[in-house]
Amino acid sequence: MRLPGTDRDRPPPGPFRRAFWRSPLRGPWLTSVLGLVLLVAIVLVAVTGLLSNDAYNPRLGDNSVGRHLGVLDFYLFPWPTHPAWLYAATQGTHVGLGLATVPILLAKLWSVIPRLFEWPPLRSPAHALERASLALLVGGALFEFITGILDIQLWYPFGFFFTDAHYYGAWVFMAAFTVHVALKFGTMRRSLVARRGLAPLRESLAATRPEPPVPVASDLIPVSPAAPSMSRRALLGTVGAGSLLLLVQGASQAIGGPLRELAFLAPRGRSGSGPNGFQITRTAAAARIAAGDVDSSWTVTLEHAHRTIDLTREQLLRMPQHTYELPISCVEGWSTTQRWTGVRVRELAALVGGTGPLTLDNQSLDQNGPFGSASLASNQIADERTLLALKVNGADLSLDHGYPARVIGPGLPGVHCTKWISAMTFRPAENR
Amino acid sequence: MSAARSAAAAIRRRYGAGPLHLLALLASFALAGAAVVRWFDSGSDVIKVLAWFAGAIIAHDLVLLPLYSLIERIAFGAPMPGPAPERAPARVYVRVPALLSGLLLIVFLPDIAQLGSTTFHAASGLHQNGYLVRWLAASGTLFALSGLAYVLTRRGAGRQRTRASRRQSPPER
Numbered sequence: 001m002r003l004p005g006t007d008r009d010r011p012p013p014g015p016f017r018r019a020f021w022r023s024p025l026r027g028p029w030l031t032s033v034l035g036l037v038l039l040v041a042i043v044l045v046a047v048t049g050l051l052s053n054d055a056y057n058p059r060l061g062d063n064s065v066g067r068h069l070g071v072l073d074f075y076l077f078p079w080p081t082h083p084a085w086l087y088a089a090t091q092g093t094h095v096g097l098g099l100a101t102v103p104i105l106l107a108k109l110w111s112v113i114p115r116l117f118e119w120p121p122l123r124s125p126a127h128a129l130e131r132a133s134l135a136l137l138v139g140g141a142l143f144e145f146i147t148g149i150l151d152i153q154l155w156y157p158f159g160f161f162f163t164d165a166h167y168y169g170a171w172v173f174m175a176a177f178t179v180h181v182a183l184k185f186g187t188m189r190r191s192l193v194a195r196r197g198l199a200p201l202r203e204s205l206a207a208t209r210p211e212p213p214v215p216v217a218s219d220l221i222p223v224s225p226a227a228p229s230m231s232r233r234a235l236l237g238t239v240g241a242g243s244l245l246l247l248v249q250g251a252s253q254a255i256g257g258p259l260r261e262l263a264f265l266a267p268r269g270r271s272g273s274g275p276n277g278f279q280i281t282r283t284a285a286a287a288r289i290a291a292g293d294v295d296s297s298w299t300v301t302l303e304h305a306h307r308t309i310d311l312t313r314e315q316l317l318r319m320p321q322h323t324y325e326l327p328i329s330c331v332e333g334w335s336t337t338q339r340w341t342g343v344r345v346r347e348l349a350a351l352v353g354g355t356g357p358l359t360l361d362n363q364s365l366d367q368n369g370p371f372g373s374a375s376l377a378s379n380q381i382a383d384e385r386t387l388l389a390l391k392v393n394g395a396d397l398s399l400d401h402g403y404p405a406r407v408i409g410p411g412l413p414g415v416h417c418t419k420w421i422s423a424m425t426f427r428p429a430e431n432r
Numbered sequence: 433m434s435a436a437r438s439a440a441a442a443i444r445r446r447y448g449a450g451p452l453h454l455l456a457l458l459a460s461f462a463l464a465g466a467a468v469v470r471w472f473d474s475g476s477d478v479i480k481v482l483a484w485f486a487g488a489i490i491a492h493d494l495v496l497l498p499l500y501s502l503i504e505r506i507a508f509g510a511p512m513p514g515p516a517p518e519r520a521p522a523r524v525y526v527r528v529p530a531l532l533s534g535l536l537l538i539v540f541l542p543d544i545a546q547l548g549s550t551t552f553h554a555a556s557g558l559h560q561n562g563y564l565v566r567w568l569a570a571s572g573t574l575f576a577l578s579g580l581a582y583v584l585t586r587r588g589a590g591r592q593r594t595r596a597s598r599r600q601s602p603p604e605r
Contacts, residue, residue: 022511070470103535109492116493124448129457135489136464142488149539154555155548158484160476169481171467179460183453208516226511229524238528242535249540264566265540267556279556286554400557 011119021114024225025232027211028191028218029200033236034108035188039181041101046174048094052331053167055079055087055413061361061375063416067164072171081383084410085337088329091413092254095333098148099250103242105141107235114220130183137180140173152332153267191216205231253334268334275393276401278336281328281414284399287366289420294365298404300388304352304426313404316390319343324385330414340408342389345381349426357382357429362407365420374416376409378429385410388421519589525582526575533571540567 011017054076058064069076080086122128147158147166156162194216208228211221230238252263263269268279299310322344327337349358357378364372380386386409390397397403402419409417443451472478505511508523542548543563552560 067474068470072467072470099539102539106535110497113493113497125446126448126453129454133457133460136460138493139485139489142492143485146484146488150542150548153540153542153548154552155542156551157547158480160480160484161474164471164474164476165481168467168471168476172464175460175463175467179456182456205520206516206518224513227514228516229511229521229527234520234524234528238531241528242532245532245536246539264570265536265543265563267543267552267558270558282555283553283557 015114015117016119018114018219018222019224020117021222022224022226024208024210024222024228025230025235026111026114027221028187028216029195029211030232030235031108031111031220032188032191033198034104034111034239035184036192037104038101038108041097041104042177045094045098045101046170046177048090048097049170050075051090052087052094052413055090055411056416057375057377060359060377062373063375065163065370066161067167072168078377078379079411081380081385081410084385085327085329085335086411087413088254088327088335091329091331091333092251092335095148095152096247096250096254098145098333100243100247102145102149102246103239105145107239109138112220118219133176133179136172137176140169140176143169144173154332187216191218201233201236203231203233205229205234208232250333254329256334256336263334266334267332268330268336275395276398278338278401279328279330279334280400281330282366282369282371282419284420286368287364287420288368289365289399294399294404294420300405300421301423302348302352302426303423304349304354304358307352309352313390316343316388316405319347321390322384322387324387326385326408326410328408328414328417329412339393340387340389341391341394342387342405342408344384345376345386345388345407345409345424346384348388348424349381352426354426358426359429361425361427362418362421363423363425364418365422371415371418374407374418376407376412376416380409380412381426383410386412388424519585522582525578529571529574529578532574533567536567536570 014020053073056063057076057079058067058069058073059076083089122131144166147162147169150156150158151162151166158165195211205228208231210225211218213221249263249266249269252259252261253266253268260269260271271277271279296312299312300316302309302311320343321341323339323341325337325339327335329335345360349355349360358381359378360376360381362374362376366372376386387407388405389402389408390405392401397406402417402421405421406419407417407421440451443454447454471481504523504527507526537544540563542552543560544567546560546563549560552558
């Protein structure tokens with residue numbers, strides 16, 4: 001197969017000619033090392049990402065935020081409540097490891113950029129299909145990382161709905177990623193074995209040479225290399241330093257405590273003071289909570305099977321109070337663990353005659369955003385640590401943290417810890 | 433040759449690779465296609481998504497990477513052929529902190545440049561001020577550490593040279 005006007009042996013000037021690419025470090029070994037690290041990292045990031053979708057229990061109520069579930073959601077299972085920090089861990093890994101993967105991805109793309117300009121551009125139908133797949137791979141990777149990075153900094157210039165885009169974009173990326181690994185795994189293994197694993201890391205700068213064309217020939221090896229200015233271990237060390245810097249940003253926001261301030265560039269790397277000084281997911285101002293909605297006239301409406309009870313905050317405070325240390329874990333990858341005091345949700349269910357497995361639809365005074373209502377599953381309601389919290393760290397909830405009452409529970413994503421509760425509707429859990 | 437093997441050989445001739453290659457790629461495209469169909473069923477703006485998809489590839493491959501090479505070339509001159517040097521040239525001690533600083537900048541650009549400050553404030557109650565200063569401080573630290581490393585390697589090499597020359601020609605007494 002030959003395109004008209006392309007001569008196999010006379011590539012156009014510039015990057016289409018192999019002599020254009022001068023770095024002596026490029027070669028199959030370097031690309032294979034970066035590829036192997038990416039393989040592990042991206043699998044972990046992808047799996048924790050899918051787990052995040054599962055943690056939202058999207059089959060319940062409005063939890064799917066308008067997304068219609070389909071065949072790609074085959075893996076959903078009831079999200080457990082043990083351990084309480086489960087979502088904090090999976091989502092902290094997703095974001096922290098995802099950030100740490102950025103420099104490795106950039107280095108890998110740098111190492112294979114000559115292939116973007118390979119000549120002739122389409123050698124065969126197989127070659128054309130592979131290049132199409134690579135377009136999905138590179139585009140998908142950049143799309144996922146860029147949308148994710150913008151989301152955790154709360155900037156949405158793209159104008160499409162983040163949740164759907166990041167989820168379906170991930171499937172496009174993973175489809176291309178899987179076939180890429182399948183096609184290239186042999187090459188990667190051969191390239192690493194040919195140089196005896198990580199042996200090139202022992203080479204000093206003076207000993208750094210372009211990779212030999214035997215036993216693994218490759219068009220990545222430069223034909224007219226410049227003198228090296230860095231050894232391969234220096235290059236990989238720089239990439240590693242970049243990963244570490246970014247990992248610290250992500251992980252410190254997730255682990256919190258004394259480490260939080262290490263996340264000096266991340267949005268939730270700072271703490272305020274006092275019992276309500278911890279990180280906020282959504283302010284009362286953004287939720288348009290009016291003072292008149294949360295004064296002494298406020299009640300929470302409990303409902304089950306046509307039975308309704310309205311409770312004031314005083315009545316809630318007179319019920320048995322329980323205190324648990326629980327994290328709020330946000331999808332943006334940060335968490336904060338605080339001491340919450342309130343009434344057990346399962347006792348509220350019992351008040352309206354709710355027995356047996358139940359689901360709960362929570363309604364908030366915040367009807368301004370996508371999480372004005374959220375649903376909890378039966379295992380979450382039955383857990384004794386799932387509370388309608390009235391106080392945090394011994395003090396009343398601040399308005400930004402959901403005064404007069406908010407839901408909190410083990411393993412819940414942050415947005416399912418509904419703030420400014422107005423109604424709680426219990427239903428019998430459907431058998432699935 | 434059996435029928436299956438001659439079919440496989442025919443595919444290899446016409447297609448350019450084995451039948452498994454074709455199957456794997458078609459399966460991959462089918463999965464991606466299923467995702468895309470569900471995606472745009474939920475009402476997302478197709479044009480905007482495609483624009484960001486393509487824009488990301490173009491911005492990275494055809495803008496960011498060439499820009500990095502151009503900056504290197506302007507700052508340090510074209511790369512020359514030759515043997516591997518004993519010590520890393522000075523430009524490496526500029527390149528490494530510059531790359532790390534640039535990495536922090538592009539990843540945290542929204543925080544640093546205070547983009548999306550309204551959504552940021554609505555979500556967290558905080559403001560995005562202060563991130564620019566933190567990034568500058570981090571970059572300064574990276575460059576300082578690199579400069580220190582440069583001085584230490586040069587001094588260490590200098591001492592090695594004086595020791596070697598003293599051994600060769602002991603001082604007169």
